[in-house]
Every structure is written in C-alpha cells, then in structure tokens.
Amino acid sequence: MISDRADVALPQLLELDAYRRFNPDLAGLPDPELVKHYIVHGEREGRRSNALGSRADFAALVPPGAEALEIGPFNNPLLCGERVRYFDVLTRAGLIERAQQMGLPPERTPEIDYVSTDGDLTVVDAVFDVVLSSHSIEHQTDLIAHLNTVARLLHEGGRYFVLAPDKRYCFDHYMNPSSLADVLEAHYERRTRHTLANVLSNGALSTHNDTGRHWAGDHGKYLENLRARYEATLTEYDRRKETYIDVHGWFFTPASFKAIVLALQTLGHTSFEIERIYPTRFNANEFWAVLRKRSVKSAP
C-alpha cells in the first residue's frame, strides 16, 4: 500500500523569499548572493530560511488527514487529531503520575494506544502514513534496528519526522558526533543497553543545557567536577547492572546525521531516504529531519 495521504510538498531547506523576509539585513542581496550567503553563513548562524518558524510548524507538516503515530508523547504530544495514535513506555495513567512527580503539567498527556515498557515498537500492529518522534532517536541503543522498525510501521512512501538534539547546543556539547562505525557496531552487537562510555559521557562529561549560552559560545567547563561525577555515575552503572539506563546513545549534528543516514542507505541498512534536513535555528538546540520510506516500484 502506497501512502498518498502523506504526499505533501515539504518546504525547501532554503526558500529565497522567506530568507529575505526573515533576515532584513539581507533584503538587498540578489538571488545568487543570497544562496551563497546561506551556504557560507546563514546555516551556521542558524538563520530562518523557510516557512518553518518553530517545532510546531515542523510538526504541522504532517497533514491532518494522515494516519500518524507519535512515539513518546509523554505529557506534551506534538501531533493531535483523530487519526493520531500514540506509543509510549507507560499508560496514560502512568505517564500522568510521572509528570506529576516531575512537577510537569499532566493535562495534555494523551491516551496511549501502544504501550511497551522497554520501548519495543514491535507491539504496534498497524501501518501509518507518518511516524514522528521528538528527542527519542538519540536514545536508541541500536539506531539501525530503530530505523528498520519504524520503516516497517510505514506505508511505502511514508515519512518519519524526526526532531533530534543538535549536540553542539545542548549538554552533549563536548561529545564527539557518533561515527558510522559506532552505529554499525551497535547493530552487529544487537545492543540493548547503552555502553559504559555513553553512560559515563552522560554522567561525567556533559555540560550545561542552556541553549542560548551555547549559541553565545559559552559551553561551560569541560571535565568540571570530573571525579565526583565519574564516581557517582560508575556506582549507578554497577548498581543497575542489568537494567536499561536512559542516556543519549547518539550525538548528532545535522551534517553528521545526514552522513550517517546516507551511508546506511548505501550499505543497504535502511530503506529510508533523506527527504529534508532542516538545520538547527539560532538559539535552538534541535534540528529536524524527514526520512522517507522508498516506494518499491510495482511491476506493470
């Protein structure tokens, strides 16, 4: 079944009219100069270059008529509507309780259609036009398995909308972008727990999470309180030996994410193609990507 309900035109990465409109200092530049400006400066400066102004705009690219699955909405779903289904690690009641414990507003927590305490998407027994996840892909222990599972939940031509932290502008600032070899190793190991290196990175090498400060070039001190943080993390790691510790397994920039997905595609590890990557905006800490499940051309 080929998904056509989701077949909408997505904004280009760079739309010249919008780039001019939202960047008055560039209004006088002719088109070729504008393109050059975006490539040389605009992307790195996080300038707005198309119709998308916020993450809500990105989520609104999902057409209301599409059958959609949102992964991990917790107390704050990005998609709403009668054709939207939700997957999470707890039931609605469980999520509400958790939100209350964390001092978060529980009102918007949706009814969860598919629950798996260990985040196993194979419990979902339907197929969708769209899957969306926000700050979830970087937690997957086996990224390739995750992409393959999501692909199975999509009709041909269906899309996976991804919102992911840009490691440069969040507490992951000092981490190295994950390499293709890391991603492949995790897959061949069928990794289901994060590595000690990832747990230690998260516990002992992470820095502040103040996006504005990162954009201003203030990344906090590397290796601050290393000893105390290291010891606490290692104790926690040993205590929870066999259980899943929820940390970031992957560190992306828009460029590194693109390189990894392209390589996985070349290697035949994913049927996803990159349709769009919208780089991180000024004073934001996430980028947005749309992956599209290749439609297999049917024989005449």
Next chain:
Amino acid sequence: MISEWAGLALPDMLDLEAYRRWNPDLARLADADLVRHYIEYGETEGRRSNALAWRTDFVALIPPAADALEIGPFNSPLLRGPNVRYFDRLTQADLIERARFLKMPAEGVPAIDFVSEACDLAVVDRTFDAVLSSHAIEHQPDLIAHLRAIERLLREGGRYFVLAPDKRYCFDHFFAPSTVAEVIQAHHERRTSHTLKSVLDAYALTTHNEPARHWANDHGTYMENVESRIREGLTAFAEANGAYMDVHAWFFTPRSLRLLVLALQSLGYTSLELERIYPTRQNANEFWFVLRKPAAFGP
C-alpha cells in the same frame, strides 16, 4: 628505586629565543607578544618553538647513559647503545624474516631482549630510567593497562617518551579525538583485541596519509568507497575471529591527549604526569610527549 636521571631538564614547549630564531617574521615581537603569538597562532601553525627540530632530537633527550627500553623497534630502532633494551612481539630472527616478507630493509633489526607475542609488557623483569615508544600507544586495546604496565617498568622519576600520530594530519583525520569515557570503557572490559568499531574505522573511514596535504587542508573525501570498504572490514573482523588485528584504537591531538591524561590522573587511573607535550610541527603527522613517574621525596 629512584632514577639517576630524575632531575633531567627537558626543553620547554615554548622557548622564546628559539621561537624568535626559527621564525624570522616574529623577530621584533616583545616577549609578551611572542607568548601570545604562540598561543594564538604558532601552535596551530606548527611553528618550531624550541631546540627540537626532528623526532631524532626528541629521542636524543634520553641520555645515552640512562637505562632505556624501546617498545616495538622492528627494523628501525630509535634508540641505540649499550644501555638500551628492546621489547617486541617477535624475536630478532622472526622480525628479520618479517621485514624481508614485507620487502623492508632488515639490517636495522636489533636483538630483542624481551619478546611477547601478546604484547604483554609484564615479561619485562626489570626497571628503567626511560621507556620509549613510537606509533605504538594508539594501537593499545586498553590504554590504561598500557600506562600502568609502563609505570611498573619505570624507576621513580623515570620517563615515558612517546611519539604518537596527530589524528588531524594522518589517515585518521575524520575521526573524533578519543574521550576519557571510551578509554575507561576499554579498561573496564579488559580489552585485549580491537572492537568492531575500530576495525570499521580503519577499513572504511580512514583517508589519505599525506601530512602535507592535510596541512594544506586537503583531507580527501570522507566515506569514499564506503560500501566496499565496510564489507572488507566486516569480513576481516569475522575472519580474525577475536584474534588481534593491528589497527588504531585511539585518536589524539596534542590538546586531547593533554586533557585525557589529566582526566585519567584525576580519576586515579595513572600516576604518570604529563611533563611535556611538543605539539605537531608543520607538515608532520606526529607529536611528542613525555610522561613522568613521580619521585617520592625521601627524607
């Protein structure tokens, strides 16, 4: 036992007179500006900033009278003399055979005093004033275990002289510098062979090995022929079946190495102190550093 050479003076990373002499364009800068120049530009530009011009000058910092161990000399030892001992994976006869097999000159292969096929330094049953290794440290599956083994071979105040590739200027260009978290994980796993990640890095994600091109910002194409190279890496890894494959496990820059040693020290993984670091020179692909085993002060 305290090393007789514990008090040896090593050149500073930045020696102002030498910096002026070797960089005529800076001759007129006042001392304070010269220091600032080195910090802001000189180090990144790979300018010569002290008496050391070549790797041979670095090696010559080890006094001939000192008891020294060279790790992995193969067919071209850096140290020579009556007080030098050698450690390698194979005996002299086997190394000569290997050099011939690789069509490399075999005359330089020294008599090997300590042989361990598994590269286990524990076979060395004495201590030294100096240990030296060249392009060996980045191959150690468990870097912390390696440093600890070296520590045991050194007398108090003794030194470990290391020549290591700067990942920015060799085929490792596209890799991220190794983090202390990765180094600790390898140690907790008591790793004795390389991971699939390291093997895939080496087979599929390395680039050209011409330092001058790297210095000229020509780093080659990332992920060139990635598909066939990943397949070769996977096959080689499977065929090795857990046996040691000789690839780089660690990627350093002078700066990342400094932070790494500081972190390992503060976490109690090593007592070795970073005494000197001599950053990579223009058009070279290696940097040099000296780790020192602290000498306990006697009464």
